[in-house]
Amino acid sequence: MIRLAILVLRALCIGHLSIGSSLAMRAPDMPPLPEVSISGHHTSDYTAKQNHPTSYVSSPSFKGPLKASKTIGYSSSEVSLRTRLAQYVAENDTNLPFLRKPFRSASVTSPPPLVASERPSTQMILNAILQQLVAHNAPIDAKEVMESTEFYLSLRKRIGAPLQIVDACAGHGLTGLLFAAGNPGLQRLHVNLVDAREPASFAVLRDLMTDVCPWIRDRVTYHAQPIQEYATSMRDKGTSRDRNAPTAVIGTHACGSLTDEVLHLATEALEAASVAVLPCCYTGMAKTVPYGVQRAHGVAWAADLRRSFWLAEQGYHVDFACIPSEITPMNRILIAEKRKMDKYTAQNKR
Ligand SMILES: C[S@@+](CC[C@H](N)C(=O)[O-])C[C@H]1O[C@@H](n2cnc3c(N)ncnc32)[C@H](O)[C@@H]1O
Numbered sequence: 001m002i003r004l005a006i007l008v009l010r011a012l013c014i015g016h017l018s019i020g021s022s023l024a025m026r027a028p029d030m031p032p033l034p035e036v037s038i039s040g041h042h043t044s045d046y047t048a049k050q051n052h053p054t055s056y057v058s059s060p061s062f063k064g065p066l067k068a069s070k071t072i073g074y075s076s077s078e079v080s081l082r083t084r085l086a087q088y089v090a091e092n093d094t095n096l097p098f099l100r101k102p103f104r105s106a107s108v109t110s111p112p113p114l115v116a117s118e119r120p121s122t123q124m125i126l127n128a129i130l131q132q133l134v135a136h137n138a139p140i141d142a143k144e145v146m147e148s149t150e151f152y153l154s155l156r157k158r159i160g161a162p163l164q165i166v167d168a169c170a171g172h173g174l175t176g177l178l179f180a181a182g183n184p185g186l187q188r189l190h191v192n193l194v195d196a197r198e199p200a201s202f203a204v205l206r207d208l209m210t211d212v213c214p215w216i217r218d219r220v221t222y223h224a225q226p227i228q229e230y231a232t233s234m235r236d237k238g239t240s241r242d243r244n245a246p247t248a249v250i251g252t253h254a255c256g257s258l259t260d261e262v263l264h265l266a267t268e269a270l271e272a273a274s275v276a277v278l279p280c281c282y283t284g285m286a287k288t289v290p291y292g293v294q295r296a297h298g299v300a301w302a303a304d305l306r307r308s309f310w311l312a313e314q315g316y317h318v319d320f321a322c323i324p325s326e327i328t329p330m331n332r333i334l335i336a337e338k339r340k341m342d343k344y345t346a347q348n349k350r
Contacts, residue, residue, distance in 0.1 A: 041246035042338035059325035081143035088142035116184035
């Protein structure tokens with residue numbers, strides 16, 4: 001009986017091993033990774049990697065203080081989120097720490113200015129900014145505030161603390177302003193906002209935010225020019241441009257191919273250490289992607305996959321992240337970082 005059991009076990013082991021080895025023999029080689037030269041700054045130069053997500057979540061929960069209810073569907077939330085911030089806060093149960101119940105607009109006053117040397121936490125900074133924007137009925141919708149805040153919170157640790165941030169197609173500029181506000185201790189940080197047109201709301205937001213986060217004064221510049229022109233001026237500056245300032249480029253909802261222009265600005269003109277975009281308006285954006293990929297994955301994914309392969313060819317480590325889909329269905333972030341060579345690439349180079 002025991003001999004029989006040993007024989008069966010042996011047969012199974014041999015079978016298992018032979019199946020395993022025949023599979024191994026048939027498995028195709030992994031395609032070689034593109035040869036990339038990793039030059040200039042990479043994010044590991046100035047920031048320790050931390051809290052990198054391990055899974056892709058297509059609609060994460062809100063990280064910031066202002067949240068949209070999970071119970072309302074996208075279309076109805078879209079309507080209600082496109083309400084001026086102060087009115088949205090008055091009409092919805094937002095549970096913000098500075099609101100007294102029952103809500104009275106008059107009860108919201110400006111918070112005292114924060115002090116950079118006291119190292120205020122990100123939460124303190126965001127709460128103070130929100131309180132200030134509500135107290136002054138700032139000219140911005142709840143949707144824009146949530147979008148900028150969630151984008152900032154998803155990325156702040158990943159792009160770390162570069163010395164220059166370029167917010168391309170910045171519009172009202174709140175996203176770039178949040179990156180300036182969120183780095184009180186980084187005195188050399190400068191945020192450049194670039195947009196074909198500087199909207200009047202920018203100066204109002206900047207001044208209100210400067211009142212509570214005084215360190216952003218003189219750290220933010222608005223360049224009212226097309227990003228193509230800005231890219232040319234950066235290229236023309238050539239070596240006289242401050243290449244010692246590691247640069248991160250961000251671009252939220254730059255319509256259609258403008259997102260690709262932002263990626264070119266980042267990788268070619270600015271040689272950025274990292275770039276993060278939240279694309280929108282996908283029509284026509286996947287034309288060069290094989291038809292089957294478009295059919296299987298949809299045009300939006302096909303376009304972002306094309307962008308991710310292009311960025312990888314430029315030598316960037318590419319990943320995806322998301323902001324909560326209650327804010328917008330265009331909620332996918334494409335994030336690319338120049339990194340020191342990763343283990344896999346290093347092994348393949350040996
Ligand atoms: C949908 S808005 C996004 C604004 C902002 N980033 C946001 O998320 O709210 C697109 C912005 O791109 C700007 N824009 C359009 N063409 C541009 C160009 N060629 N160069 C720079 N900005 C441009 C528009 O003025 C507009 O502010």
